[in-house]
Amino acid sequence: MSTVLRTEALTRVLPGDVPTTLVENIDLEIARGEFVAIMGPSGSGKSSLLYLLGLLDMPSAGRVWLDDTLTTGLSEDHLAHIRLERIGFVFQFHFLLEEFSALDNVMLPMRKLARLEEDEARDKASELLRTFDLAEQMHKRPSQMSGGQRQRVAVARALANDPQLILADEPSGSLDTHASANVRDILHDLARNQNRAVVAVTHDPTFAQAADRRIFLVDGQLQPPERAATLFEVSVRR
Amino acid sequence: MNLAVSIALSHLLSRRRQTLVSLAGIGLGVAFFLAVSALMRGSEQDFMRRLVDNSAHITVYDEFRLAKPQAAELAAAHGAVEIHGVKPETEVRGIRQYKQKLDFVSRLPGLRVAPVLLGQAIFTFAGKDLGAAINGVEPDLMKNVSTIDQYFVSGSLASLHSDPDGIIIGTGLADKFRAKLGDKISVTSPTGLVRVMKIVALFRTGTASYDEGQTFIILKRAQTLLGRPNVANRFILKLDDPARAPVVAGQIERALGYKSQSWQEASEDIMNLVKIRNIIMYSVVAATLIVAAFGIYNVISTVVLEKTRDIAILKSIGFHARDIRLIFLIEGAVLGLVGSVLGTGLGLALMAGLARVEVKSPFITTQAFLPIYWGWDQMALAAGFAMGSALIAAYLPARKGGRVRPVDILRGAA
Ligand SMILES: Nc1ncnc2c1ncn2[C@@H]1O[C@H](COP(=O)(O)OP(=O)(O)OP(=O)(O)O)[C@@H](O)[C@H]1O
Numbered sequence: 211m212s213t214v215l216r217t218e219a220l221t222r223v224l225p226g227d228v229p230t231t232l233v234e235n236i237d238l239e240i241a242r243g244e245f246v247a248i249m250g251p252s253g254s255g256k257s258s259l260l261y262l263l264g265l266l267d268m269p270s271a272g273r274v275w276l277d278d279t280l281t282t283g284l285s286e287d288h289l290a291h292i293r294l295e296r297i298g299f300v301f302q303f304h305f306l307l308e309e310f311s312a313l314d315n316v317m318l319p320m321r322k323l324a325r326l327e328e329d330e331a332r333d334k335a336s337e338l339l340r341t342f343d344l345a346e347q348m349h350k351r352p353s354q355m356s357g358g359q360r361q362r363v364a365v366a367r368a369l370a371n372d373p374q375l376i377l378a379d380e381p382s383g384s385l386d387t388h389a390s391a392n393v394r395d396i397l398h399d400l401a402r403n404q405n406r407a408v409v410a411v412t413h414d415p416t417f418a419q420a421a422d423r424r425i426f427l428v429d430g431q432l433q434p435p436e437r438a439a440t441l442f443e444v445s446v447r448r
Numbered sequence: 449m450n451l452a453v454s455i456a457l458s459h460l461l462s463r464r465r466q467t468l469v470s471l472a473g474i475g476l477g478v479a480f481f482l483a484v485s486a487l488m489r490g491s492e493q494d495f496m497r498r499l500v501d502n503s504a505h506i507t508v509y510d511e512f513r514l515a516k517p518q519a520a521e522l523a524a525a526h527g528a529v530e531i532h533g534v535k536p537e538t539e540v541r542g543i544r545q546y547k548q549k550l551d552f553v554s555r556l557p558g559l560r561v562a563p564v565l566l567g568q569a570i571f572t573f574a575g576k577d578l579g580a581a582i583n584g585v586e587p588d589l590m591k592n593v594s595t596i597d598q599y600f601v602s603g604s605l606a607s608l609h610s611d612p613d614g615i616i617i618g619t620g621l622a623d624k625f626r627a628k629l630g631d632k633i634s635v636t637s638p639t640g641l642v643r644v645m646k647i648v649a650l651f652r653t654g655t656a657s658y659d660e661g662q663t664f665i666i667l668k669r670a671q672t673l674l675g676r677p678n679v680a681n682r683f684i685l686k687l688d689d690p691a692r693a694p695v696v697a698g699q700i701e702r703a704l705g706y707k708s709q710s711w712q713e714a715s716e717d718i719m720n721l722v723k724i725r726n727i728i729m730y731s732v733v734a735a736t737l738i739v740a741a742f743g744i745y746n747v748i749s750t751v752v753l754e755k756t757r758d759i760a761i762l763k764s765i766g767f768h769a770r771d772i773r774l775i776f777l778i779e780g781a782v783l784g785l786v787g788s789v790l791g792t793g794l795g796l797a798l799m800a801g802l803a804r805v806e807v808k809s810p811f812i813t814t815q816a817f818l819p820i821y822w823g824w825d826q827m828a829l830a831a832g833f834a835m836g837s838a839l840i841a842a843y844l845p846a847r848k849g850g851r852v853r854p855v856d857i858l859r860g861a862a
Pocket residue numbers: 224230231232250251252253254255256257258259859862
């Protein structure tokens with residue numbers, strides 16, 4: 211299995227009068243085709259870790275490799291380009307542009323990357339939306355869609371440029387059981403059948419159950435596997 | 449459509465009312481700029497044309513610019529000789545041997561010249577005495593260098609030919625005397641000579657001091673009346689190209705020695721006033737556009753504030769800071785451009801309206817309207833200024849937008 215993402219002693223401290231440690235000393239390796247769930251109590255640093263993995267935030271110490279490229283220390287513009295090409299984000303709140311239709315939102319990363327002609331991009335975006343059962347919603351704006359539909363549009367947008375790494379922060383957090391299962395299956399499918407690496411933060415044990423691997427964060431620190439297993443059992447029983 | 453442009457337009461369209469208000473600001477600014485500038489420049493041109501038409505382009509005086517050097521000073525050219533209390537030598541006034549000099553000047557290309565003997569006299573009519581200037585002229589030459597012929601109420605310069613003792617006075621002086629055409633008026637020269645002259649023509653320029661203070665008689669008559677035979681003390685010149693007046697004046701002054709003054713020199717104070725007027729106009733009008741630019745700053749700042757979430761989305765997707773800046777600069781440019789187009793339209797309408805406003809002019813008896821300058825350069829200036837201030841106004845919020853860090857927004861939202 212080839213490694214997509216690797217971190218070494220990743221630490222992020224928010225400077226200030228009282229410096230806050232968000233995550234500390236994280237060593238992590240994510241392989242192609244793997245679906246990993248990040249779990250942990252609220253405020254444990256799950257989102258913070260995801261921003262670091264997605265090159266949205268810079269670590270205070272430690273390093274991040276993406277496809278064997280050391281990304282730590284690269285310029286902001288360079289990181290932006292890597293994000294555009296190789297990383298897809300799905301946020302807890304759908305984060306779509308309100309003035310743009312579902313189709314335009316999905317086309318956004320393609321148009322920015324500009325590798326496809328306008329009509330090719332349009333075809334690809336409608337194809338993506340169709341696979342997520344959104345053919346009817348294509349020309350609607352986010353405000354005219356349901357929460358689950360919006361979240362699926364967000365997933366479609368994350369996939370626009372065929373990234374190897376998909377990062378999702380509580381993608382089903384605001385959804386009901388049915389919609390949540392739908393998004394989960396989509397992410398699962400991406401890892402299993404399309405050989406991408408998927409990392410999803412979740413509070414939902416059922417969601418985490420579907421993952422290949424579960425990681426537990428407590429107070430910004432990665433828990434060892436056996437402790438993680440116990441913690442997961444506890445969360446399932448609750 | 450270009451991605452940045454479509455995002456920019458979506459922002460402007462999502463804030464329709466604010467967009468319209470700021471467009472109105474820019475549009476009105478441009479329109480006022482145009483209307484005021486068209487009127488100011490139109491009236492300036494009109495004024496300058498009248499100034500050039502109605503004044504001599506060059507006047508040669510029987511004076512020297514520098515006092516003659518004293519013999520003692522000449523003797524010790526580099527010595528420390530300074531002489532005080534010199535009593536000036538009585539100069540024979542007038543241009544010496546004026547006919548030769550007139551001949552010389554009239555041979556220069558692109559100009560017409562006429563000699564004048566200017567003097568003062570007391571006019572007496574019906575028991576009333578009034579002082580006025582006497583211009584001794586040669587009517588046939590004079591009419592080439594003066595617009596006075598346009599202002600005759602009755603008769604013309606040529607009327608002087610019909611009666612050697614004829615005099616032309618302004619309606620202002622005639623009114624003071626209650627004198628009419630054909631009345632005889634006695635003229636007393638400074639030397640005490642008295643002559644009775646007949647009013648053969650009347651003029652009215654509309655400038656009171658001129659209509660009350662200037663009279664014309666034949667040059668020969670003036671020379672005898674003023675006791676200065678064969679003398680003229682002014683040359684009046686008109687050039688084909690008035691702009692060349694300073695050069696030609698210098699040429700004449702060097703050749704003749706007499707002070708030759710171009711109309712530009714003579715009306716330097718007026719020209720300065722015109723300059724000051726322009727400075728005032730452009731600052732006031734520029735201020736309108738700067739105020740309008742604040743409107744643009746306001747809209748774009750609001751959009752940046754409201755759309756920080758969108759900025760975070762775009763940046764997390766992989767947009768660069770410069771892509772974000774470009775979006776907001778485009779918004780400023782669109783507002784500036786659309787505002788300029790609307791403003792130019794409105795400005796032209798205002799100009800057309802102003803051009804129909806009738807005015808009474810002292811110089812013109814026919815129908816006259818506000819003078820409007822229609823040049824495209826002022827439109828380019830207005831639009832350019834509007835675009836420039838719109839871009840500057842957009843740049844500050846654009847820079848701020850470019851600096852948004854998506855993590856900060858994501859942390860806040862989570
Ligand atoms: N801007 C900030 N300033 C100071 N501390 C912050 C800031 N943002 C987050 N934190 C702190 O950092 C820690 C980690 O936050 P993070 O959002 O990563 O947690 P999380 O595991 O994603 O929580 P949740 O499950 O509620 O989303 C928390 O203790 C939080 O209080």
